[in-house]
Amino acid sequence: MMDPAVVINVARLGKTFGPVTAVEDLSFTVRAGEIFGLLGPNGAGKSTTLRMLITVLPPSAGTATVLGHDVVREADTVRSLIGYVPQERAVDRFLTGREHLELLGGLYHLSRTETNARIDELLKLVNLEEHADRVAKTYSGGMKRKLDIACGLLPNPRIVFLDEPTLGLDVQSRLKIWDYIRQLRENGITIVMTTNYLEEADQLCDRLAIIDGGTIRVIGSPLELKTGLGGDRLSVTIKEHETDTLPRLREGVMALPLVRDVRLKSGGLDILVESPEKSLPAVIEVAQRLDCSLDGIEYHRPRLDDVFVAHTGHGLRGGTPDTTEEE
Amino acid sequence: MTFQHYRQEVLALTMRWVRRLSREKFSMLFTLVQPMLFWLIFFGSLFQHAANIQVLQAPNYMSFLAGGVVVMTVLNNGLAGGVDLLFDKENGFLERMMSTPIHRSSVILSRYLFVMAITGMQILVILSIAFIFGVRLETGLPGIAVILVIGMLFGVGLTAISMALAFSVKSHGDFFSMLGFLSLPMIFLSSALVPLSAMPGWMQVVALVNPMTWVIDAVRPLIITGWDAAIPRVGMAFVILAIFDAVCLYGGAKAFRRAIG
Numbered sequence: 001m002m003d004p005a006v007v008i009n010v011a012r013l014g015k016t017f018g019p020v021t022a023v024e025d026l027s028f029t030v031r032a033g034e035i036f037g038l039l040g041p042n043g044a045g046k047s048t049t050l051r052m053l054i055t056v057l058p059p060s061a062g063t064a065t066v067l068g069h070d071v072v073r074e075a076d077t078v079r080s081l082i083g084y085v086p087q088e089r090a091v092d093r094f095l096t097g098r099e100h101l102e103l104l105g106g107l108y109h110l111s112r113t114e115t116n117a118r119i120d121e122l123l124k125l126v127n128l129e130e131h132a133d134r135v136a137k138t139y140s141g142g143m144k145r146k147l148d149i150a151c152g153l154l155p156n157p158r159i160v161f162l163d164e165p166t167l168g169l170d171v172q173s174r175l176k177i178w179d180y181i182r183q184l185r186e187n188g189i190t191i192v193m194t195t196n197y198l199e200e201a202d203q204l205c206d207r208l209a210i211i212d213g214g215t216i217r218v219i220g221s222p223l224e225l226k227t228g229l230g231g232d233r234l235s236v237t238i239k240e241h242e243t244d245t246l247p248r249l250r251e252g253v254m255a256l257p258l259v260r261d262v263r264l265k266s267g268g269l270d271i272l273v274e275s276p277e278k279s280l281p282a283v284i285e286v287a288q289r290l291d292c293s294l295d296g297i298e299y300h301r302p303r304l305d306d307v308f309v310a311h312t313g314h315g316l317r318g319g320t321p322d323t324t325e326e327e
Numbered sequence: 328m329t330f331q332h333y334r335q336e337v338l339a340l341t342m343r344w345v346r347r348l349s350r351e352k353f354s355m356l357f358t359l360v361q362p363m364l365f366w367l368i369f370f371g372s373l374f375q376h377a378a379n380i381q382v383l384q385a386p387n388y389m390s391f392l393a394g395g396v397v398v399m400t401v402l403n404n405g406l407a408g409g410v411d412l413l414f415d416k417e418n419g420f421l422e423r424m425m426s427t428p429i430h431r432s433s434v435i436l437s438r439y440l441f442v443m444a445i446t447g448m449q450i451l452v453i454l455s456i457a458f459i460f461g462v463r464l465e466t467g468l469p470g471i472a473v474i475l476v477i478g479m480l481f482g483v484g485l486t487a488i489s490m491a492l493a494f495s496v497k498s499h500g501d502f503f504s505m506l507g508f509l510s511l512p513m514i515f516l517s518s519a520l521v522p523l524s525a526m527p528g529w530m531q532v533v534a535l536v537n538p539m540t541w542v543i544d545a546v547r548p549l550i551i552t553g554w555d556a557a558i559p560r561v562g563m564a565f566v567i568l569a570i571f572d573a574v575c576l577y578g579g580a581k582a583f584r585r586a587i588g
Binding site: 084090102103105107108151 | 332335336338339340342343346347350351418419420422423424425426427428429587
């Protein structure tokens with residue numbers, strides 16, 4: 001039986017478009033009330049994965065259940081329980097904000113009174129009350145995105161899927177959208193989102209799956225992932241003519257209580273430490289005691305970038321041009 | 328899925344098309360006026376004296392042309408019927424609609440209701456304008472009803488072609504070039520502008536396999552000749568349209584299923 005805290009269960013999911021494999025052998029779970037992120041470069045297969053979960057794209061292999069319902073066999077039930085905020089500004093330029101929401105009220109089979117009550121509530125949430133009766137072609141990018149989010153929330157879903165929620169937005173709008181997303185989590189809504197912004201993944205997501213070339217490389221909370229790389233690191237270099245003191249220094253440093261591991265590198269040491277604040281003076285002290293003249297010490301705290309590079313072998317911006325996402 | 332739900336979805340979606348049209352007043356005006364202005368009035372007046380009444384077997388060119396313009400309007404509306412869905416597909420609106428618990432067919436049905444309503448209104452306007460220019464319908468009001476039914480039946484197949492194209496093409500450039508490629512030859516290689524008897528032999532052959540010719544040849548006698556001549560033609564048109572619609576709907580459904588899943 002499924003763990004009640006698990007709201008999405010993905011098992012060996014795959015999708016091919018003709019000869020092209022978009023995603024392969026994906027398995028992960030999403031827990032109730034968390035913000036779960038799919039992080040990866042363009043074309044990694046994030047959107048394809050999301051679209052299988054929202055039932056608009058049938059998987060080629062594997063299964064996925066949303067709130068216990070299979071996305072293929074019980075697609076209609078899944079659709080009535082989720083909300084979706086697409087990547088494109090999927091607004092109709094000729095309709096007003098309110099008309100968008102009214103249309104969706106009809107598509108989710110809400111009564112007129114129910115729809116109107118939801119509309120008032122959502123317009124207030126995303127601060128679009130004043131603009132509700134203007135046609136969407138007069139909206140700014142940020143306003144369109146807000147309307148998109150209101151549309152995704154109209155059915156009062158238990159899970160909301162957001163595809164690149166802040167793509168192409170200015171900084172202010174982005175922060176505003178982050179606020180809404182956090183607010184949703186506070187209201188007990190589970191969020192699944194894709195992003196290719198490291199900062200967004202780091203700041204917003206409770207757990208992340210790093211996806212690249214159609215497969216999941218690693219899953220965990222941003223902190224876990226960063227700690228997984230070894231946590232904080234001191235990088236010590238020795239003056240050039242004194243490199244013969246290195247083995248001595250290595251042994252001395254290794255004996256320090258806050259040091260987890262020490263690796264030799266050319267001309268110095270990489271020291272993985274628990275607390276850089278306390279270990280830094282201790283390392284210097286050891287060096288002085290052992291008569292090693294240091295050339296420099298660098299302190300390095302891993303960022304999500306490093307996690308990404310460590311698991312995919314390349315930076316996020318570089319991407320993998322040979323993988324394709326459906327048009 | 329209950330009937331109430333289905334009706335609610337279709338109504339909401341149809342309402343969207345109506346609202347869009349009402350926001351595009353300029354485009355609405357041109358949509359309505361274009362066929363009458365270009366074809367009926369300009370083309371009709373231009374050839375009024377150049378056309379040979381003996382060949383046309385009609386009181387004048389305008390009354391000959393009226394049936395052709397009615398069917399051309401059905402053709403253009405039908406072939407353009409998928410355009411909005413094409414844009415919906417490209418900007419993600421379609422996907423948003425598909426992520427809601429609607430019956431997949433309600434999007435298609437709403438589009439049909441809308442295109443048919445517009446086409447019906449246009450046919451009425453064209454016949455009224457023709458009336459002003461002296462074209463008197465030999466079969467009267469019942470004739471108009473039959474013309475509307477024939478127009479709708481032809482529109483069903485054409486709109487299916489358009490939607491199938493919209494769901495299959497890679498870009499909207501492809502869509503519009505294919506549309507252009509389809510629509511003008513369908514007009515010129517039919518009896519819309521001249522009777523078959525006035526065409527060169529090879530054109531007659533092509534025109535005979537064009538369903539448009541059969542539709543026009545049913546509408547035209549309803550306008551210029553009367554019931555006796557019209558009834559067998561109308562019967563023939565129903566047979567042709569039944570086949571045409573069946574083929575188009577089959578192809579359209581396949582394209583839709585492939586695109587939507």
